[in-house]
Amino acid sequence: MKKPISKIIDGKRVIVKKPELLAPAGNLEKLKVAVLYGADAVFIGGKEFSLRSLASNFPISEIEEAVKFAHSHGCKVHVTCNIVLHNENLEGIKEYLMALDKAGVDAIIVADINIMMIAKSLNPAFEIHVSTQTSTLNSKAVEFYHDLGVDRVVLGRETSYENLRSIMEQSPVDIEYFIHGAMCINYSGRCMLSNYFSARDANRGGCSQSCRWYYDLFENGNKLNDETMPPFSMSSKDMCLINQIDKLIEIGVDSFKIEGRMKSIHYIATVVSTYRKLIDAYCEDPDNFVMSDFYKDELFKAANRATCEGFFDGSVDENDQLFNLRDEHPTQDFCMRVVAFDHDAMMATVEQRNYFKVGDEVEFFSPKHENRKMTITQIKNSADESVGVANHPMELLQIKVDFPLDVHDMARKLRK
Amino acid sequence: MKFAITPVNSFDPVIFAPEIGIWLVGAPVFSLRTQPNFTYEQIERLNEIKKDKKIYVYVNALIEQHLLEKLQDHLEKLRVMDIDGVIFQDFAVYQLTREMDWNVELVYHPDTLNTNYASLNIYHGLGIGGAFLAREISLAHKQEIKANTALACFVQIHGCEYMAYSKRHLVSNYLKVIDKQVPVGVAGGLTIKANNIDAPSHIYEDEYGTHILSENVLSSIDNLDEYKMFDYGIIDNQFLDDALYCEVVKLYIKAMRDSGDYLEELKELDRSISYYKSFTYEKTVYRIDDVRRIDDEKANQ
DSSP states (O other): OOOOSEEEETTEEEESSOOEEEEEOSSHHHHHHHHHTTOSEEEEEBSSSOSOTTSOOBOHHHHHHHHHHHHHTTOEEEEEEOOOOOGGGOTTHHHHHHHHHHHTOSEEEEOSHHHHHHHHHHOTTOOEEEOGGGOOOSHHHHHHHHHHTOSEEEOOTTOOHHHHHHHHHHOSSEEEEEEEEOOOSSOTTOOOHHHHHHSBOGGGTOOOOGGGSOEEEEETTEEOOOTTSOOBOOEEOEEEOGGGHHHHHHTTOSEEEEOOTTSOHHHHHHHHHHHHHHHHHHHHOGGGOOOOHHHHHHHTTSOOBOEEOTTTTSOOOGGGEESSTTOBOOOSEEEEEEEEEETTTTEEEEEEOSOEETTOEEEEEOSSSOOEEEEOOOEEOTTSOEESEEOSTTOEEEEEOSSOOOTTOEEEEOOO | OEEEEOOSOTTSGGGGOTTEEEEEEEOSSSOOSOSSBOOHHHHHHHHHHOTTOEEEEEEOSOOOGGGHHHHHHHHHHHHHHTOSEEEESSHHHHHHHHHTTOOOEEEEOOSSOOOOHHHHHHHHHTTOOEEEOOTTSOHHHHHHHHHTOOSEEEEEEEEEEEEEEESSOHHHHHHHHTTOOOOOSGGGOEEEEETTOOOOEEEEEETTEEEEEEEEEEOOTTSGGGGTTSSEEEEOOTTSOHHHHHHHHHHHHHHHHSOSOOHHHHHHHOTTOOEEOTTTTOOOBOSHHHHHHHHHHHHHO
């Protein structure tokens, strides 16, 4: 029996099956930001058996710390164990999974059936999520994984809304769906361009992103592109389903996944807090919810590629691809993060993250407050000397502010 | 090892040679990277003439939810024909054959994912009878898998190699951007080549999306002995015309019967084809230290 998605409470319909907001975290700092900015769950990679081998993944000791921190804030931790195993990777899986279990992780994300079965044999309660690397696109394949004892399937990004809705009606397990972030141009797990072009194994985390390279296209040996044209490329715009969240909530999708373990803390804070606010606002009063530009405007304050809605409506075309890799859209620059606040003096101790100076207009954003703008009037260094510019990365500085701030608030420099 | 081939010419006696165990057959729907895609009537006819050969049909598309009903109809048709095996990569195929109570031989062929024996043994325990080993692992790696599994192992020994599969129409999309129109199907003769990488690749589209395959052709005719432990060696026919393909198959049969140096003879069949060993004796890397080492080596070259 499926749980109801909404109920009438005090004469008003409210969403009672609120989707999990699942955020990426490439390191402990990013994890804390994701948790504080509103994620219900975070996914991280361990040092072993995880894709994104180029991200700064977590050793077991840090996973324990991450779990403690996340759990203390009511947030779950999923650990990716999503490489496709080779013979040489077969040793040590059991010990690694036991360590994850002991660390208290809530779920593992798995692509290889061997890891699924080992995890279940170690602890039947171990929650297993089938990775998008399996490119699962239909309810029968979901059933196959259910019969193996898995708890959740992360669908392939090629799944349209109509197909998703049909899968949701039939799925015996939780369904996780990507709502934001980069997209593979090819079916996940089935792309070997990196292997062939750079001897780097895509399915074990070494992907060289060969799809985003420039190519020439030939017809029977004759080059079709010339210098006046963009070169052939297979680069997808990023996915952004900010305008479709209501529909996804209404069909009961269990988890909304944001991609991007390699992304910055500013990106994570911005994206997570925006979706958090949107989901909460919609679920509280879905029938009177009015979508505003605020959410989209907010999202695009973080640097990202141009976006599209992926396969949401069933098809993609040339407008969903990037033919110029420099098509990034940072609308505002992340410049500082609050590490302490003196209420009496109204001085914030901040960590410099990008150049700013006296006279700059900045916008503070926070998991707790609305966005607030002010002009920088005073910056002091650690010797308590006034300085005009903040140009040393990670330097601790003090700035005079017009309103109270909280630790972990961040600021962006507004462009003139 | 027996050969698994595509019976492109049912009048050529080579397809009945004792060295051949399986006919690999593309069907009207859900068959990827197969040439040709036989009609149901043609598959029935092949079934009638197959003698001691087995017919395995490719049902190797990834299946979207809205296509499940069509898949079920397709599997029903194949069941009526009493074919011997189904080659699949989407577990919907596995589930549906089980629901149909159809005891057909199932061969798991996800192109890239069969890279260790422990996982294959689990599939074997689920009733799957065979698996295509990933192409991107070394021969020694494949041998280690076969030595540790009772599952029937299929390995590609000849032909262009699969590299990627996208749901998108990547070529058509690009042609719109550069405002050109050329045929984008398998016969279109389209290739791509990455800047500074000497590895041209076939690219084409069909109703399932875009497919990318190596232009270089894997050949194992001079090291066939090393493959003898496997159950089936696949001689793939993508991008080979039927007459040439039959000659290639004949040469492999000759090499199987009498060991010798047949590489020159193979090259003689079509001098325009570039043969290579692909990953036969090569490994890929993924750990950051190995990636950096390789990048440094390239930079210092």
